[in-house]
Amino acid sequence: MRRRTRTMYMVPLSLLCGALNAHAEPHTWTLAEALAHVRERAPAVLAARAGIDEARARLRGAALGGQQNPDVDIAFGPRSSGTIDLDLGLAQRFDAPGSRPARRAAAAAAVDQATALAEQRVRDRLRSVTLAFIDAAWRRERANVLNDAVATASELADVARRRFEAGDVAGLEVNVARASLARTQAEHQAALGDVRAALAGIEALLGVAPGEVRDIEAASLPDRDITAAVGSAAAQDRPDLRALTAAGREAAEEERLARSHRRPVWGPAVRYSRDEGDHILLGGLTVTLPAFNWGQEPEQAARARQTRIGLEVDALRAEIAAVLHGLVAAYEHRRAALDLVTREVLPALTDNERLALRSYDEGQMPLADVLVIRREVLDARLEAMARRRDVLATRVAIDFESGVLR
Numbered sequence: 001m002r003r004r005t006r007t008m009y010m011v012p013l014s015l016l017c018g019a020l021n022a023h024a025e026p027h028t029w030t031l032a033e034a035l036a037h038v039r040e041r042a043p044a045v046l047a048a049r050a051g052i053d054e055a056r057a058r059l060r061g062a063a064l065g066g067q068q069n070p071d072v073d074i075a076f077g078p079r080s081s082g083t084i085d086l087d088l089g090l091a092q093r094f095d096a097p098g099s100r101p102a103r104r105a106a107a108a109a110a111v112d113q114a115t116a117l118a119e120q121r122v123r124d125r126l127r128s129v130t131l132a133f134i135d136a137a138w139r140r141e142r143a144n145v146l147n148d149a150v151a152t153a154s155e156l157a158d159v160a161r162r163r164f165e166a167g168d169v170a171g172l173e174v175n176v177a178r179a180s181l182a183r184t185q186a187e188h189q190a191a192l193g194d195v196r197a198a199l200a201g202i203e204a205l206l207g208v209a210p211g212e213v214r215d216i217e218a219a220s221l222p223d224r225d226i227t228a229a230v231g232s233a234a235a236q237d238r239p240d241l242r243a244l245t246a247a248g249r250e251a252a253e254e255e256r257l258a259r260s261h262r263r264p265v266w267g268p269a270v271r272y273s274r275d276e277g278d279h280i281l282l283g284g285l286t287v288t289l290p291a292f293n294w295g296q297e298p299e300q301a302a303r304a305r306q307t308r309i310g311l312e313v314d315a316l317r318a319e320i321a322a323v324l325h326g327l328v329a330a331y332e333h334r335r336a337a338l339d340l341v342t343r344e345v346l347p348a349l350t351d352n353e354r355l356a357l358r359s360y361d362e363g364q365m366p367l368a369d370v371l372v373i374r375r376e377v378l379d380a381r382l383e384a385m386a387r388r389r390d391v392l393a394t395r396v397a398i399d400f401e402s403g404v405l406r
Helices: 002-020 031-041 043-062 099-165 171-206 239-260 296-350 352-361 367-401
Strands: 027-029 071-078 084-091 213-216 265-275 278-288
Touching (some): 031 043, 031 171, 043 099, 099 171, 099 213, 099 239, 099 367, 171 213, 171 367, 239 296, 296 352, 296 367, 352 367
Parallel strands (some): 027 213
Antiparallel strands (some): 071 084, 084 265
């Protein structure tokens, strides 16, 4: 028996460990793979979906034939004559007319609300993961650019050392070149740390083991007409809007349920007693009269809640429209800025760094001017990457606000 019990526990445990280790091998993740993982296996999403079962349990309870349990009372005791008297009663009250449909409709609306909130939780996590991928890709690209800058700074330091040994420059230039190399190396090391921190952030969002995200592929978003996002049907069918709408329906049904308390609640009653050897059986009716409490408080609270939710729905719709208008305009301007940097700035500076190094090697340019050009080139490359990141992040915000990301 003990061996059988241990086996019963080991089987589910092995299945659980297999599920947890499905992605245990570190590998390079794509954005599509990460988003699929969020939809299907992310712990935060699974926890949100578990809330739907809580709402469904309430729905099952509302579907019961009666909400009131039978009342049984019994009394017995001896008389001075030595006989035992017995008094036994049984009563069953029924629900108020109209309360059961209202209760079931309110519970069904609660299920819809929980479902929409779980979908919104998925959307929030999808947005966070997508932005984390964009940020991690930017940090990795920045580390690569700084790695190239380290190679250039090392070459410049070698040129300065060679010219110093040839007696062309003073030792001061060697020290300046070496300091510039060390600063660039420090920037590169810090950038590598930023990459690892970004990957750890992705692991936390996905709910996977540390080190499982070895690297990521660059995030890419499908092309589409973003101007159509404003006023789109998807924006008006967002889960957060549907959750508020379901909450409004629930409040309306709770008001209807509260109004049902205005009606009397009745039920049949049966009483049996024994008096001096006689058996007495009585039938009756139990009626609860709504004399003082007929659901005033829950009715008014439900009505006020409907008003509040209606205002929240209107405010959210207006907010979605305003935010989308602003995001589309920002996206166009940021795309234009990126195009300018990519088309005008980077090509003009591509060869400057190499030409400046050659000019310094030939004694035609001072070291200070070379360092200024190197920094300008590096800043331009980093600026282009930052603007590309901003464009992608704005696009993600548009997809999220318009309801496309789900």
